[in-house]
Amino acid sequence: MNVLKKLIAFHVAFFLVFVSGDIAGAQNEIKLPNPKITGKVSLETAMLRKKSVRGFSSSALTMEEVSQLLWAANGNLPMDAVSGATSKVIPSAGGLYALEIFAVTGAETVSGLPAAVYRYKPESNSLITVNPGDNRSLLARAALNQMWMASAPVVIVIGADFNRMTVKYGNRGLQYVFIESGASTQNIYLQSEALGLKVGSVGAFQDSYVTGALKLPTDISPLMLIPVGK
Ligand SMILES: Cc1cc2nc3c(=O)[nH]c(=O)nc-3n(C[C@H](O)[C@H](O)[C@H](O)COP(=O)(O)O)c2cc1C
DSSP: OHHHHHHHHHHHHHIIIIIHHHHHHHHHEEEOOOOOSOOSSOHHHHHHHOOBOSOOOSOOBOHHHHHHHHHHHHOBOOOOTTTOOOOBSSOOGGGOOOEEEEEEEOTTSBTTOOSEEEEEEGGGTEEEEEEESOOHHHHHHHTTTOGGGGGSSEEEEEEEOTHHHHHHHTTHHHHHHHHHHHHHHHHHHHHHHHTTOEEOOBOOSOHHHHHHHHTOOTTOEEEEEEEEEO
């Protein structure tokens, strides 16, 4: 009888710790449409059109557009069938991939997506809610009051976990993270042009204010804010 009780207790504990955790995780996860790997604008034309703007219309973005932008920022490529290795749309020293991408949205600024700060989950091309509500004005204030960026339907935040790189490369890893962030920034610019969207860059901000405003995880340093709109 004791053995039976222990067995039931184990199964209940297993359910509470793992299965219910998964259910909660799944509920919190918003699957994005699959990214497209073909487009109507050539790479050369996108480079030619590349331009930073500082104002946006009030038109909302679609989930397809947001998915495409986030995939361009740090998306996963299909796993290598032979080695099982994963890689991304951006290069990374030692394949360590230090970047974490966040999307900051307002109410209905992305059709069908509640206002929140989201973390992009590349392995499932999905979003996890980090902090509900519209935090774009707080973010703009943290960026030396560059209030124009609060009109962007989405602000993409490129953040990094420096430790992932420095644990292998020491201080040299710091510049590797900045280089990775630059590759991600340019990908977002080119993807925006290819989708006919407008894009800007904001590097002038106080790190701790951005982290506080968005409630970013403490191991993530914000590196670049990229407002995108129409
Ligand atoms: C690292 C970096 C930080 C930047 N920070 C800001 C910023 O805080 N505010 C802003 O309005 N533009 C910012 N920019 C945009 C530049 O001003 C812009 O890229 C430059 O004027 C060239 O214009 P273009 O991108 O249209 O060619 C930044 C660009 C980079 C690469």
